[in-house]
Amino acid sequence: MSHIDILVATTSGNTEYLADQLSDQLIAAGHTTELHYEPDYQQLMTGDPAIWLCCIASHGAGDYADSMLDFAEQLSAQQPHLPLLRYAVIAVGDSNYDTYCAAGRDCDERLQQAGATRLVSRLEIDMATDDPEQKSTDWLRSFIAAL
Ligand SMILES: Cc1cc2nc3c(=O)[nH]c(=O)nc-3n(C[C@H](O)[C@H](O)[C@H](O)COP(=O)(O)O)c2cc1C
Known part of the structure; x- marks a missing residue:
């Protein structure tokens, strides 16, 4: 059994709906979850072992959707060291945009860094x-x- 923090970047709710469904499926598989609809940087940056499922919609010109703009700014500015973090990213976007899934790709890259x-x-x-x-x-x- 694992505990999974689900971070949600959404503006119009599609990704929130998706994250809710994934949370239900994780719970059905015997895990526990916490949904972060507006992820709080300080709360999540404990440095303790953690598992994040990042569900990230792109908006604007490849920006993070509104609910995670603050978090993304701090992640970029502070460049934390997170060796105990395990994570995965679901990037939500629309291929009609040149900046397809850019925010989710950015999140993945930053967590690798x-x-x-x-x-x-x-x-x-x-x-x-x-x-x-x-x-x-x-x-x-x-x-x-x-x-
Ligand atoms: C104003 C606007 C800008 C968008 N910009 C992008 C973009 O740069 N890249 C992308 O892949 N998708 C883009 N999208 C598509 C959204 O990611 C897609 O509609 C997604 O389902 C929105 O998720 P949300 O409802 O959780 O906010 C944009 C959508 C809107 C309405």
Whole structure:
């Protein structure tokens, strides 16, 4: 049994809905979760062992969606060292934008730079073509297997 902090970057709610569903599936698989709809940088940066599932929608010109803008700014400015963190990223976007999934890709890169361990490869969900629930449910199996 693991505890998973689910960090959510959303503006219009799609990613929040997706994160809720993934949380339910993790709980059904015997894990515990905490959903962070507006992730608090100080609260999460404890330096203790942790597992993050980052569900990140891109907005603007490849920016993080509103609910995680503050967190992303601090992550970029403070460049923390997070060797005890294990994580995975689900990047949500729309391939009609040149900056497709840019925020999720940025998050993945920054956590790598922080020395965190990526549990499974980043999932990218294209809202223009994909079925988000199906795709994320399939991916979650490999995430759970890696815990
Ligand atoms: C104003 C606006 C800007 C967007 N910019 C991007 C972008 O730069 N890159 C991308 O991949 N998707 C972009 N998208 C698509 C969103 O990521 C997509 O609609 C997603 O489902 C929004 O998730 P949310 O409802 O959780 O905020 C944009 C959408 C809007 C409405």
